[in-house]
Amino acid sequence: MTTTNGNDVWVFIEQRGGVPADVSFELLSKGRKLASAMGGRLTAVLFGNGIADVTREAFRHGADETLLADHPALRQYRTMPYSRLLTGLVRERQPRIVLFGATIIGRDLAPRVASATRSGLTADCTDLQIADVTYLRKTYPQLLLQIRPAFGGNIVATIITPDNPVQMATVREGVMEKHPLTEWTEGTVTPVPYTPESVDDLVAIVEQHREESRVNLKGASIIVAGGYGLGTRENFALVYDLAHALGAEVAGSRAAVDAGFIPPERQVGQTGVTVRPKLYIAIGISGAIQHRAGMQESNKIIAINSDPDAPIFSVSHYGIVGDAMEVVPKFIEAYKNKLK
Numbered sequence: 001m002t003t004t005n006g007n008d009v010w011v012f013i014e015q016r017g018g019v020p021a022d023v024s025f026e027l028l029s030k031g032r033k034l035a036s037a038m039g040g041r042l043t044a045v046l047f048g049n050g051i052a053d054v055t056r057e058a059f060r061h062g063a064d065e066t067l068l069a070d071h072p073a074l075r076q077y078r079t080m081p082y083s084r085l086l087t088g089l090v091r092e093r094q095p096r097i098v099l100f101g102a103t104i105i106g107r108d109l110a111p112r113v114a115s116a117t118r119s120g121l122t123a124d125c126t127d128l129q130i131a132d133v134t135y136l137r138k139t140y141p142q143l144l145l146q147i148r149p150a151f152g153g154n155i156v157a158t159i160i161t162p163d164n165p166v167q168m169a170t171v172r173e174g175v176m177e178k179h180p181l182t183e184w185t186e187g188t189v190t191p192v193p194y195t196p197e198s199v200d201d202l203v204a205i206v207e208q209h210r211e212e213s214r215v216n217l218k219g220a221s222i223i224v225a226g227g228y229g230l231g232t233r234e235n236f237a238l239v240y241d242l243a244h245a246l247g248a249e250v251a252g253s254r255a256a257v258d259a260g261f262i263p264p265e266r267q268v269g270q271t272g273v274t275v276r277p278k279l280y281i282a283i284g285i286s287g288a289i290q291h292r293a294g295m296q297e298s299n300k301i302i303a304i305n306s307d308p309d310a311p312i313f314s315v316s317h318y319g320i321v322g323d324a325m326e327v328v329p330k331f332i333e334a335y336k337n338k339l340k
Contacts, residue, residue, distance in 0.1 A: 006165075007040030007142065008095040010067075012086070013058060014105050015046070016077070016210075020054050023101035023173040025061045030128060030176040031099055032062030037130040038142045040096060043067060045089065047082055049075040052189075059187045060180050069192040073200065076208065077105050081200040083112040089192065090117045090166060097144050099128075102170040114168045120161020121168040122146035124270060126175055126293045135162055144169070149270050149289045156289055174218050174274035175293075215249070215265045222248035222279045225268055225295070228255035229284030229305060230324060236261040238328045239283055245332045251275070253285045269294035283324050287312025304328065 009031040014021040028044060035042040044058035044066040055066040069085055090098065090113060098113070100106035102124050114121035127147040133140045143160050144167040150157035161167050217223060224246065226239035236256065243250045252262035254269055268275055270290040280298035285291060287303070287310055295301070296315045303316035304327050313319040320327055 006094065006096060007035070007038035008043055008093070009035040009038075009040055009097045009099070010043045010045050010090075010095045011063070011099045012101075012106070012109065013044050013046040013054060013066075014077075014101050014103060015048050015051055015054060018048065018051050018054070020057060021101055021103065021173070022178065023103065023106075023171070025057065025180070026173070026176040026178045027099045027101065027171060028058060028061035028063055029179040030171075031097070034097060034128060034130055034144070035064075038096065041065060043095065045086065047074045047085060047192075049073075055189050056186070060184050061178070062181060062184075063187055065188045065190060067190050067192050069194050071194040073196055074194060076205055077109075078200065078203060078205065079108055079112065080202055081194070081196075083109055083116070084197070084200070085192070085194060086113050087116040090119070094165060096142075096165075096167065098166060098168045100168070100170045102172040106170050110168055110170050117166060118164065119166035119168050120164040121170075122148065122159045122161075123170045124148055125169045125171050126156075126270065128169060128171070128176075133160055133162065135160065138162075143167075149293055154289065172270075172274060174276070177276075213265055217249055217251055217266065217268065217273045217275050220249035220275070220277050222246050222281075223251050223268070223275060223277045223295075223298075224248045224281045224283065225251040225253065225285060226256055226261065226283045227253040227285030227291075228259055228261075229286060229307075230256070230261065231284075233259075233261050235325060238324065242281065242283075242328055242332055245335050248279075248281075253288075253291045256285075282312050282316070283328060285312050286310050287315065 011027045011031045013024040041064045044063040047069045100110040125148045129145040133143045140162040146159040224243040251268045257267045270293045274294045278299045280301045282303045301316040302318045303312040304320045308321045
């Protein structure tokens, strides 16, 4: 078995039709920091067909090497060939860390590879760090700290896998910031041979239909979000009114989605979308850890809540304690008057 540097960080580059997912480059930017902290190398892992151009973007986001499997059978994601190929690479080279996007593909692929290689895996991480950890009177150097909300968002858990040589994690899109390098060089492209096996064709793609989301919370500069604290769907209409006045996108907390106030694609938080707008207005949102994880890095946060002890005020830059049904109409009126 050949091995690489025992501190290597790998990022699986997800692509559909030759178009790479943003989350993969976000993870490369984070992976660059993790690899530097351990003195290791950052490797992009890319499977597909006719996707050699994607390697250039991988290097621009910090990769030192790209493991490239380019074959017609890999054009579209299929569970068996992708998991079999990646499992073989992990067993052969033994990277220290492997990162996946917490997408439909990543959530299918990561647990299969982790199970086959007996690696540690934590899903939906909100932060990743490297640290020396003392656990049960034994010191483990340079462990991956896998940080995520737990128990319904009531606590933030730090998870370690000290007994596994390979540590894996999935991360939702938007959680990590994407930082392309201003100065970079072409790294090494290492071809990965693909030999078809009968098991690869147990599932075949007959037709594929995809519909792109019409909601782009990640790209919005202003977001007005409402929570369950608004009480009714009729009251939630105030969120739309304020968003319309400001030219903003509308979002909501998980509780608001569960109550039917707003569709799931507009949910912000650990199980929704992570956003970083210039302005985030939270109305009637208590601010559980799960929600804060998805919006706390906004440039400016205004919170409106009737409870002065609401956790949302701990991350807001400006807080207004009051009834949203009274405060929000005044917001709208003041803004419209300023435009006159």
